[in-house]
Amino acid sequence: MRFVLGFLLALLFFWTPQTVRSHALDPGYLDLQQLAEGTWQVLWRVPDVNGRPMEIGVVLPNQCAPARGPQPASDSVAWVSRWVAECETEIAGQTVAIEGLEKQRNDVLLRIQPLESEPVTLRFTPEMTVLTVPERPSIWSVFTSYFQLGFEHILEGWDHLLFVFALFILVRDPWRLVGAITAFTIAHSITLALATLGVLKVPAAPVEAVIALSIVFLALEILRHKEGQIRLSEQYPWIVCFCFGLLHGLGFAGALSEIGLPSQDIPAALFAFNVGVEAGQLAFIAAVSSALAVWRLIAPSGFPRIYANATPVIGYAIGCVSVFWLVERVNGF
Template sequence: MAIGTDLPENCDRRSAPDPEFDGTAWVVQWVTVCPGGLAGGIVAIPGLDATQTDVLVRFELAADKSATQRLTPGLPSFVIPADPGFFEILRSYFALGVDHILEGLDHLLFVFALLLLIREKWKLVGAVTAFTIAHSITMAISTLGIVTLPGPPVEAVIALSIMFLASELLQRNNDEDRLTEKFPWIVSFSFGLLHGFGFAGALAEIGLPDDDVPLALLSFNLGVEAGQLLFIACILVTAALLKMFMPALIRAMRTPGHIGSTSVAYGIGGLSAFWFVERIAGF
């Protein structure tokens, strides 16, 4: 079912005209006049409740007042606030951060490879913490415009970072820990800096409220961390259940050189190599 757009009732053209195909995507643009402004009006996406997608609505109440609202199949409409408050921004950007990390398969695959590679609990905690600190730093400095990098090369090197971890999984052995296993926080921090630029690129596409940039940035970052911790918790719970009911499978995935661990490493490496080639081709 197609989705549409319903603007506030005071707008003289509430619905979108027919979309046009520009060779890449279906695009629709139109101008409407809303006497009295948008504040207090309802924006709805008819048909969204019958889909499995989300819609991001970015609106400006004044030249220096912009905000973003995420609509979902369970929430296909919203009332435009006169002035988005602290909790509206916190809730909206926190949810966007959670969604971004849970939908970012490359970031999750990097974390999953870390979980497989690091066998000591405190080293794992240190690696995850270092990854969090690193991508928080670069996401902040990139979003604030202090240091920026072009998106396509960043995305390609993110895929390359996953290939590196897959290689480390293949080359580990029981006799001696590799450098990545001895000092995993160095690797996770280094690549975390790069992943932060990827998060910043996504946040730039979403847009930030002009007068609440620090709050929106913090909320989005907290959402990313919450989603990452949720993913790690799911993996650890799944591993604990498999260890209880299928211990041989866990041993196979954890034993260097075993066909189980080798297959997982090749699977991670193959998928990340595909992403790398695809992203290079898309430059």
């Protein structure tokens, strides 16, 4: 009966579109690099949607020609176009727009590299498709943009969230949970930095498959839990989390490599993205903890029994979803 209930819960995940189940993070990227007075090199990177470029387009300030570039070509990951624009006046204080973004769920990063001032990174959203180029850019814009991307990535990456949720269910002791989360953080920070900087190169498909396998492992540990007995994964969860955190960091790096990092602000962007991931992870744990606290207040007497009965159902649901992801990702090699 518990398996049936878990299977039914898993179906809710199977009905979710693939773009939601996997990493939803794949923003566009617009890079404006000044070559000389009034001359700008434009790099426009458009996300891939089912083998075609997303229906969005960049519009430079009216003083720049051409304001729109050539049709982008595929680089097997996204669609890229490059051109040189001649601008009659300084673009500082002028507006740049992304047409069609209001119809999408993605964001677009704008990187501006003037000759005589610091680079600046801005962020287009479906709610804000037109931005004004600031006259005095700062590194703070890089931090805020990549922090928001990291925060949204963890909240939209269902596989990473499911791993954190399974860890929350498995580890009952608060201090062990804190240690496990800390180990997970340290581990994925290491591989995120190494992979993003090009020191470590691992194919994305096997990494995604092993991430799904890590969730399968936690689901099995949840189902094998017995009251009064502490399994090795529950007693020393930081060891398990550190090992799997290394793999999840490679997954984060794969998403970050799709965006690209500003060449002159790599440390700031990398740090901000990682902080954003951690903030999103902590926000998720806080939300789950708050929900359990409210449940305990509403039904204090029946909470232990209901929670004990619900845990195996949750374990089966997590297991079904993660096995589905594992088979799907291995099949996609």
